[in-house]
Amino acid sequence: MRVWDRLSLQARLGLLYAVLLIFSVVLVGCYSYWNIWQLFISNKSSHLRAQAKPIIEHWLIDNDLAKPDNPHLKLTHQNAFILARDLTSRNTVAIVLSRKGDIIANGKRLPEEPEAPIPDKQYFRRALSGENEVTYRSQVNGKPVLVMLIPLRPQPASSQIFGVIQISTLLTDIKEILFRHGAMLVSLVAIILILGIVTGFWLIGVSLKDLQGLLTSCHQISKGNFSQWVPVKNRRDEIGQLATSFNQMLEKLEATFASQQRFVVNAAHELMTPLTGLRGSLEVLLRGAQDDPSAMARLSKGMYKEVNRLIRLCEQLLGLSQLESSSNVHKQPIILSDFFNEFKADAQVLAGGRSLAIQQGPYVKVSADPDLLKQILFNLLSNALRYSPTETPVVIRWKLLPKQVEIQVSDQGQGMDAETLSHIFEPFYQGKATVVSGDKGIGLGLSLTKSMVEAHEGTIRIESEPGKGTTVSFTLPLE
């Protein structure tokens, strides 16, 4: 079994195919050999019967034995010998047996005439009991013979049996024919096998060639070369389908890989700006600005800000990666109105002195992770506050949809144009909106929010008009 497992697919298929081919061809060969043998035998026996029948009838009449109900029916050596003689020829010899099984007459006289086999008791009894033709095979001096026992009756329908005649004929000629036939069969089988196995291996090789191509591509890909595509020649068979879906997978993989790389590059750049600020400030301080208390105070405040920005960035990056596994989302039933009553205090801190309204909607119970829900709302609120003038209000409301609830955060600020909207969920993308209050962002807020909403099987959409304001709506599933 271990050797079998180690073989290549082509070798395995080829072997299976060859075994199957050999088995079926040999089976067909044996059957046809046996069939021909049977045909010859039945042919021979009917021939014997056809020969014997008229001779026996004539003999009955000639010897006055054909009269029905003749109680003096008697086989004598003379009349029995005539019959045996008549039925004996170059290949065939007949003997006449009495009811007791004794040989009354033997037709063999010339040396070239074959020997008669010793009568078989079992078959003899069957003949005596009335079976008209008992045919069986036997051997005489190592040569195969066909033996036929015919009971002797005065009339064909009569139940009176006064003897049995045994006719035996040599089967050597049949054997010879069969041997020749067999030799032909064997060579035919050999030719078929060789041709079949060779073309089989070739066919398997051809159909597995694309699989080989697939394998080569896989090797390339495992080395990190995603541009190595599998050639798709025959699109309809299974290997073609495999190649097609393989290519599709490759395309997806390549895209994911590219976006991952873009993400890392963007993240590194985003880290670079605060780090430049930190490094520059430190250098300037160490070069001597530390001797000036006011410069010291200013620069250290700036550095503190930069460090906070770095921490926020790292937190958001961690948040994004955490969402990639659903085990980090702990959903529980939440009654929205209760949640918002609690959330109000936190939101008010974020809003500072600005007007923030939370409009109570219908009573609903949603299934969500409360921490994530809070973060979603914080992100949307901070955007609304950051990109709208201080005197305009920010509103949160919710409404019931079939099977889900939609929560909206809207502002009356700068809004966004179509170009910005089309990129808004890309990590690190920042629009042209100017920051009205608070610090400059990083561009991760909305992409993080989208991931968080999607972790709840919800959807998010943004309606915005430049100069008028923005409404962000997201859905959560009902409990």
Place this chain on the structure above:
Amino acid sequence: MSMDKNNKIKILVIEDDPVITDFLCTGLKYEGYEVTSRTAGKAGLDALQQTTFDLIILDVMLPDIDGFEVCRRIRDRGSDIPILILTVKKEISDRVKGLDSGADDYLTKHFSFDELLARIRALLRRRGKISKNRKLQADAIVLNLETREVSRKGKRIDLTPTEFGLLELFMRHPHRVFTRETLLNRVLGYDYDGGTNIIDVHISHLRNKLGDRPPRLIRTIYAVGYAFYPEETGT
């Protein structure tokens, strides 16, 4: 190097990140430049029309018009003021664009301040804003920055690299009081871990080699550090 008190070199910084702007301004002022800063491209262009500057430090990512555009507009006005562009690496392919649009040099963000200073000096020297002669002179002391040779009243003096660094610093900033900590950072590097006493040792060696007797050129400022007071400012 001539850096007349009343004729300081004027630098305009156009950068929107407040922390970067802050350290640039503080550091450059400390180095003796006069610095003005603007946080947007248009404001920067306006400032250029009101005052003449000797050099511009320009960020690429500005909230209104990008740095390259600012650069192009300055050149379109026929000004040949040296422009140093600050970029984040992702705009590196833009660096060619930056030099095309008329900038003289660029630095990628995460640059070190020392490198920035070196680039500024190189740009100013190229435009003849500071003397091409790489020598500092004060009180008959001549310090050749190229050959790193020092002489006083024509006599050659052999200095260790640390002593040379100290003397160069003093001669670049006459009358400025340096704390021992600052001297340590600037001469031995920011990551030097030893105590500041080492500075006293180096200063005393330097004084001996210069033949510096009271009233000294390099004076000890009690409880603070050291300062350099040449009797006559060199040419």
